[in-house]
Amino acid sequence: MDLINLSDLIDIAEENKYTVEYIEKDYFLTVLLYFLKDIDGLYFKGGTALNKIFLNQKRLSEDLDFTTKLEISELKKIIGKIVAENKPFFIKEEYDKQLNDFIRIKIYYKSFFSTSSYIWLDFNRRPTLLLEPEKYVLPNFYSLDFQITTLNKKELFAEKLCATITRNQPRDYFDLYFILKNDSIDLKLTEKKLLSADKKLDFNMIFKNANKIYSRWKDDISKLTNYNLGYIECIKFLDSKLRK
Template identity: 35%
Template sequence: MINKFELARKAKEYGLQSSTIEKDYVLGWILIGIQNHPRTRDSWVFKGGTCLKKCFFNKYRFSEDLDFTLLDAQQMKEETLRSILKQIVQWVYEQSGIEIPENLISLDPHRSLSIQGKLPYRGPLKQPVPYPSIKLDLTANEQVVLKPEKRKVFHEYSDCPTEMPQILSYSYEEIFAEKLRALAERARPRDLYDVVHLYQERHRLTDIEKLLESLQGKCAFKKMPMPNLVTIEQHPQKSEFLSEWKNMLHHQVKDLQPFEYFWKYLPDIFSWIYHSKNNF
């Protein structure tokens, strides 16, 4: 396990709290553990904002949770899931020294084929009880439209394994589509932040038709209309974008741009998606 002085150096480099860097460090080791486990490496598909940070954009907003779509619904059974997590956290402790007490892991069935959990940890900062925790969001009730990809995990710490594993994750097109759907459905600051950055890096797309295919499939699965500028502007929770912008993101991003900077991109984003299919 790295020491708190390495965390402090990283925190100074990124202009963030040491606790934020510690969480990123622990997240990385849990991801390595998931990839190491024979029952999860080919059936847990990584997605969400943490996937963007750990697999696509190394210099990106820090995230706080782990989101996965499970291809094997049988693993959603609590007894099975606890057994798998027990083996993963034991392996992580053996490899890194990070403590994730098995008896403190919580699992809460959230809705049909979805579970939210918390993984309390004791890392380099040796924080006292109650330990900080990482949120785990698992679902087997999700439409994976495009073939998942194996991607290297970014883990720039001194105890990084010599050969970093590749974890199963959403493709760029699929994660872009998922973020667009989430933006239209729940209107959270982090979704707007992510959508704008995905658009700014749109050269990474291999085919915009795949983005549209994934977006259509996800919206149909959720029985919701395709997102557009009007639906976002008229969202009942739009006011929360502005009121919660800094509160939800300032601890994850150094020099956070104001809300208006991101909001102004939306007309261009939707015009590009629906009218300029070949404009990469």
């Protein structure tokens, strides 16, 4: 695989109405997923998986999340090998946080604009898979044709609802809005996921910290999307869907 050239990145950014810096990060995210696609025991998940595979890329992302059955030591070897064998794309990896069942890795890529651009990767051994993972084609702007093993769609949707209930991230609200625009979420599955984390299915938690979400909405969302979804429109829609 050859490294994309800057003029092509600029064309893609202009065509899709994103800044070229964020399209560049999305490109290296996609390349990294390509190199990870054949690793057994690795299951792509999170907002990046949702938006790339199921939400028609409503927003870009800055990180990659995986549930895994692999040992942390094995993951470090895999990532180290990918970086070492693909120097046209990546510079180095750093281990930011490591526990027995979790590791966060920072991978620096060869940006046209900065010497310190990087991607976060989270690998988590803790979650229990409730449904069988599936392989999906990964749509992208760069003509890279491949599939990747991903959490089952229903489980991915349920995890997003769990995240919206248990943390205060504008991106979760944004993603949940577009899920519920065209689909539904299995609430029994969501309850099971929450129970495993000693949490309850309480929609009021989504709206409890609304002011915090509002204050961070523009800074967190606007740089990652070309969709003009305002906070008020989003929260009213979620209220109509979840507290009806």
